[in-house]
Amino acid sequence: MEDNRYSRQLLIPEIRNGMSNVQNVTVAIVGCGGLGSLNILYLVALGVKKLILIDGDKVDTTNLNRQIIHLEKDIGRYKVDSAEEKVKEINQYAKVKKYKKYLDKSNADVLLQDADIILDCVDNLATRYLLDDLCSKRSTPVFFSAVEGFKGFVYSRKKSNYPPYSDIFKPANHPDCRQKASFGAGVGLISCLQCLEVIKYLTFEENEGPFIMDVDMKNNIFNIIRLEEESAL
Amino acid sequence: MDICFAGKNYLISKFTTKEQFIKELKQILPELFENDEIKWNCSFMINNQFYNAMEVFDALEPMTKKVYVLLQLAGG
Numbered sequence: 001m002e003d004n005r006y007s008r009q010l011l012i013p014e015i016r017n018g019m020s021n022v023q024n025v026t027v028a029i030v031g032c033g034g035l036g037s038l039n040i041l042y043l044v045a046l047g048v049k050k051l052i053l054i055d056g057d058k059v060d061t062t063n064l065n066r067q068i069i070h071l072e073k074d075i076g077r078y079k080v081d082s083a084e085e086k087v088k089e090i091n092q093y094a095k096v097k098k099y100k101k102y103l104d105k106s107n108a109d110v111l112l113q114d115a116d117i118i119l120d121c122v123d124n125l126a127t128r129y130l131l132d133d134l135c136s137k138r139s140t141p142v143f144f145s146a147v148e149g150f151k152g153f154v155y156s157r158k159k160s161n162y163p164p165y166s167d168i169f170k171p172a173n174h175p176d177c178r179q180k181a182s183f184g185a186g187v188g189l190i191s192c193l194q195c196l197e198v199i200k201y202l203t204f205e206e207n208e209g210p211f212i213m214d215v216d217m218k219n220n221i222f223n224i225i226r227l228e229e230e231s232a233l
Numbered sequence: 234m235d236i237c238f239a240g241k242n243y244l245i246s247k248f249t250t251k252e253q254f255i256k257e258l259k260q261i262l263p264e265l266f267e268n269d270e271i272k273w274n275c276s277f278m279i280n281n282q283f284y285n286a287m288e289v290f291d292a293l294e295p296m297t298k299k300v301y302v303l304l305q306l307a308g309g
Contacts, residue, residue, distance in 0.1 A: 035309040123309035146306035151239070153306050163283075169305040170285045174273040180308030187309065214303060216239040223240035225301055228281045 005091075006047055018203025019047060025202060028052035028115035030103050030131060032079040034187035035121035035145050035194065037069035040083055042195045044090045051087065051094065052115055055079045056102040066184040103127055108134050117198065120144045121191070125176050132157075132165040141201060145194040149181045152190035152215035156197040161230045162210040186217055238262055238302040248297060251290045265302065274305035 010016045027048055029036050032055040040051065057079050059070040067079075074082040080098035087094050099111050103122075108130055112118060118140055120131050128144065135142035139160040146153045155165065193213060201207060210227040236243045236258065243261040246253060259266050265275050271286035278284075278301040284292045293300075 031309060033309050121309055123307060125305070125307050128307070146308060148306045148308040151304065151306060153303070168278075168283050168303070169274070169276050170283065172273045172285065176274075176307055178307075180306075182308045212303065214239060219239070221240035223237075225278065225303075 009046065014203045014205075015046075015199075017205070021202045022047045022199075023049055026050040026052065026114050026116045027198070028054065028112050028118045029121055030054045030112075030118065030127065031121035031123065032067075032069070032083045033057070033063060033121065033123060034066040034182060034184075035123075035147070035191045036079075036083070036119070037067050038188050038191040039119055039121060039195045039198070040069055040087060041090065042192070043198065044087050044094050046199060049091070049094050051096050052112070053080045053083055053096060053098045054101070054103050054111055055083075056100055066182055066187045068184060068188070103130065105130060112140075115140060117141045117143070117201070119194065119198065121194075123180060125171075129166060129171055136160065136164050143194050143198055143201075145190050147182055147187050147190040149183075150186060150216065150218040152186065152193070152213075152217060154190060154193045154197060154213040154215070155210075156194075156201065157210070158197075158201050158207050159210075159229070163227055163230065168212065189217060190215065234297055235299045236261065236302060237299060238265070248293045248295045254290060254293065262302070265304075272304070276303045276305060277301065278303070 027043055029039055032053055059074045059077055059079055059082055063070055069086050070082045078100045080100055084096045084098050087096055118131060118135060120128055122128055131142055141158045144155045144165055209229055212225040214223040214225060234245050234247055236245050245257045265272055275286050276283050277289040279292050279297055
């Protein structure tokens with residue numbers, strides 16, 4: 001089975017050339033909900049074999065409209081347990097480190113110490129800024145995404161001289177009390193765009209410069225806002 | 234001056250006064266406002282620099298041609 005597993009994607013030169021990167025990288029996915037679901041499934045299917053999954057939440061019925069890695073039978077289970085099970089069903093050789101806790105200042109360094117790249121799949125700004133700060137300090141590539149209704153956002157900070165998230169959205173002294181609307185296909189599209197950026201990072205020899213992908217799904221608009229790299233100090 | 238939001242461009246008067254800027258912005262993009270004020274989760278990009286609602290007007294210059302507007306999202 002292993003011989004044939006990747007045969008279709010190995011027809012694509014970039015993926016064929018980058019396959020060793022895919023199989024050797026350790027990817028941390030912070031948040032195993034809507035955005036995390038497809039990232040986990042597609043990265044494992046691609047051949048990523050080392051995952052760090054972080055989420056302190058348990059599956060409930062309100063998750064099932066979009067968090068498609070979790071099924072009815074998983075209600076009440078920790079999301080990382082449910083996700084790990086699906087990972088193993090796709091590839092029994094994949095290795096998963098899972099943490100049944102939320103990322104915070106006290107544990108972020110330790111939980112993410114082995115991560116080569118980090119995916120922000122969270123649904124709160126505090127954790128996003130924490131990841132941004134940590135990845136700045138460690139020069140770890142970090143892939144951000146967010147979605148609300150028909151609007152989505154993807155930003156990949158692949159190099160340390162790309163602008164940090166906190167430059168794009170300055171931390172506000174304002175509690176984010178909004179209830180965020182989301183549905184499966186919308187979350188799925190944005191998480192696939194985020195996953196594609198990870199795949200391109202792992203397999204393309206050259207990366208395009210920094211850009212924000214601002215998606216208006218209602219009007220089918222994919223707005224690319226190009227940014228400048230910061231000059232080396 | 235162009236205001237670019239969600240991939241669409243909206244024409245707005247050249248740099249005038251803060252009041253005029255806010256009035257025009259509100260007319261073309263009411264969704265950026267809440268209780269008559271620019272939403273806290275708006276970010277404005279001018280010449281590759283980002284500004285929040287409190288800062289954006291001071292960043293505008295007579296030479297400014299384009300302002301990108303982004304809404305910070307947090308769902309997943």
